[in-house]
Amino acid sequence: MDKEKQRSLALWLKEQSKLGTTWLLTAIGLAFMSSLLLIVQAALLANILHGLIIEQTNKYDLWLSFFSLAIIVCLRALCRWGKELAGYRAGEMVRLHIRHLILDKLQLLGPATIQGKPSGTWASLVLEQIEEMQDFFALYLPQMAISVLIPSVILIAIFPINWVAGLIFLITAPLIPFFMALVGMGAADANRRNFKALQHLSGYFYDRLRGLTTIRLFDQVEAERKNLIIASEGFRQRTMEVLRLAFISSAVLEFFTALSIAVTAVYFGFSFIGKLNFGHYGLENTLFVGLFILVLAPEFYQPLRDLGTYYHVRAQAIGAAESIVHFLESKPAYQTSxxxxxxxxxxxxxxxxxxxxxxxxxxxxxxxxxxxxxxxxxxxxxxxxxxxxxxxxxxxxxxxxxxxxxxxxxxxxxxxxxxxxxxISWVGQNPQLFYGTIKDNICLRSSRVTEDRMHYVTKASYVNEFISRLEHGSLHHVGDKSSRLSVGQAQRIAVARALLQDGYFWLLDEPTTSLDATSERLIMASLEHATQDTTTLLxxxxxxxxxxxxxxxxxxxxxxxxxxxxxxxxxxxxxxxxxxxxxxxxxxx
CATH class of the missing domain: 3.40.50.300 (P-loop containing nucleotide triphosphate hydrolases)
Structure with a gap:
């Protein structure tokens, strides 16, 4: 994927994030508040250790500092929880919006377009690929602002105390995003290939699962097993490629972070033994100053490390967005609307x-x-x-x-x-029944159907002839693809559904295919009665x-x-x- 394409997809993702702006700002605000509390926490911790080690203060005399430290830790935990929750809500809002866009597009294109791809491919697009965007909106986008805010706050707190430590942080900080981008350049392509492999595997597996009976009867189980292994192996290789890039990125970030903190620690070590006597504005480098800065050092780099960790999330979201954007922008040569x-x-x-x-x-x-x-x-x-x-x-x-x-x-x-x-009232040759009750399949979960109307359509379609023999009647559960019912019973339910629609144009597509003589006679009788005064295409x-x-x-x-x-x-x-x-x-x- 070229850089221009990646930029356009990243821009599209950011455009979608506007729906969750309020939650994103809340997450960033809570993270900023946590950074202020962090500085207070570091100062309290350094003060406690300085008092105990250098000044030999009685620990009971520091009870206020201990109590304040406990309060600060609890407040930071609360801010952290609020930030995670706000980020999740932002991602949730955007995911729901994108899912609605896809479903609306599917409805616009219609079944003729949908049937051009395996069902598993659409399932992967609507479910897995959208879910893979959650961390981009919940973690990566807030982290972009946090990785600037928190280090800036820490630098503002450190520079007035020791300019050398501040300079070390300022010089080494850009190395992390630089190497992060360097290592992650191929991550978007790897994720794109991974999602394509997932789509292929999902579609292949779902279609073979639906046709399991045919595969077994034609003794093709072993052949299909080998093909499934090949598809699975392709997906495994793509997944490991993505994970390899993620681990390399994390290792590089950890190395430079550890190196930067080590340089800071060495500086203070030599300063304490009198070998380095600069950077402290003429004041002595006390244990308080050293501990305060060294406690903040990991926290200074942590937002940048988190951003690096989430960088593969960005690549993952871009890889997922490519097929989604391509689908949303696709238009037939001629559109009926x-x-x-x-x-x-x-x-x-x-x-x-x-x-x-x-x-x-x-x-x-x-x-x-x-x-x-x-x-x-x-x-x-x-x-x-x-x-x-x-x-x-x-x-x-x-x-x-x-x-x-x-x-x-x-x-x-x-x-x-x-x-x-x-x-339109439509009765097809292979009625589509959904998992649920018989009543659900007739009413299609509409709550506006009265009991009298329900009784009329079940009687007119002769559905009542077999539901009266069922233990739960119209509340009898129907399995996916009309399981637990005969073909004739499923067709009668389809007729009842069409009667409930009560359309002015009846479309009957081979309504008696695969029916026994009794079911055919009953269905044709109900259809003849229903279509007496309507326009009908058979x-x-x-x-x-x-x-x-x-x-x-x-x-x-x-x-x-x-x-x-x-x-x-x-x-x-x-x-x-x-x-x-x-x-x-x-x-x-």
Whole structure:
């Protein structure tokens, strides 16, 4: 990663930190107060030791100094606790903000873009990489100010007492950040490579975990185990590279800090035995002065050492920020978005020279021209790969397009998509159920659903037929990916969810796929009743479901090759060939 890129990412991180400015200033203020208390603590400690060793003062006569020292130590501990808490709150606020930015961007791009990467990659982006920024905001940013404030305060306290010690501190202090930057120059690149390795490992592991049944049935466990070991080893090497840089940086800082303190101690040692007689403004270098300065010496370098320790945190945050910023700044070649409200009650959809595009601008289907009038039941028919899913994603606003696609005379790219989605009732072929109760999955955790409404949709979708046999009824827990339920039961829950949405446009994507005869009959009965007075678009391979449709749209290789009523289309063309193929299969069976 070049320096210009690193600077721009560091600037972006600092821009985000403005949300936590109040907490950051609180952390810095508490650290400054702690530094003032530190000077008092050093003076009290030096005074106690000077009195006991040099002046032979009775320890009971120093009770006030002991008591004051204990109070100062407690106050410093309190300031330290407050600083850590304030820093954490600052990081928390910024992390929540960045996470919201990513989730909003994911929602804007839609599922068509999200499916382009493994689920584990998105999990790593939203969870691990954002969490890795916590220490940058909580520790590194406050430490940048603290590493200037505290040494400055200590120098102000030391120079009036002994200018040689102050000069030693002043000369040696810049060595620490210099070597810190020198050692850490490659840290950002190392962290960036580490996060990419983590993304790869997360995505690979999650996808294989989901497909464990397939892997075992096809006897590929050993092969996938070896691939996982290779991915894990790559991540281990990247992690060790980051740790190696961090340890080298810490070792360099410790060396120069110890060297600087040693030089100061040697100066006072020779001064006490009369070999060095300068630096004290004509006054004698007493044990009090020596102890006072030597107690402050480690504390003078400590903020700089902490900054050096946190320098790898900065590199870590920059490495994490690269993919986050790249994702937030990414834009499809054509973006569907707007703020116009689509008039409701009835839905009419028109497409004119419509070309559906991928997020990168590649044509997936089209040009297409058709009209779905209000209240019509239209079927979209075609073999796999014909472009049906691409067209549906465009209608839902998940894919960009060229040409014209209007809903009630409102161009979809100018429409408010969230408002449009509220008017859609959707039933897919693989219903997505979430971990929770059956009621949660029907209501999607909405608290505005009344018991009467819930009873109506469960009855209309025939969900009540099987939940009545469950011990906890609608509060029965559903596992991830519809586990603990049959395919037919999951599909009925999806129908209940669509009924609860009560949209003006129904989108049915192979609603009876993989269902037994009983479940298919019940689901089709509920859907026929629910879609009587609405505009409906049905995607299906089932020829027997198409006879009741007002219009058929036949697609092949991304093109609309036929459109019309069932009886007219069955006489010739692609649809007639599809019917013959189905009839032949039934005859052979």
């Amino acid at each position: 707007g703020n116009k409200k689509i008039p409701s009650k009835t839905i009419e959809l028109k497409a004119s020279k419509l070309e559906v595009l991928s997020p990168d601008g590649v044509v997936l289907a089209g040009p297409l021209s058709f009209t779905i009038h209000a209240g019509q039941k239209v079927a979209l028919v075609g073999e796999s790969g014909a472009g049906k899913t691409s067209l549906i994603n465009a209608i839902l606003g998940f894919l960009p397009y060229r040409g014209s696609l209007t809903i009630n005379n409102v161009e979809l790219r100018k429409a408010d998509l969230s408002h449009w989605h509220k008017q 995607i299906s391979h089932r020829i027997d479901l198409l006879g009741t449709c007002d219009l058929l749209l036949i697609m092949e290789k991304g093109k609309l090759v036929q459109q019309g009523k069932f009886e007219a289309l069955r006489q010739k063309g692609l649809f007639a060939e599809m019917i013959k193929t189905v009839d032949k299969r039934n005859f052979d069976a």
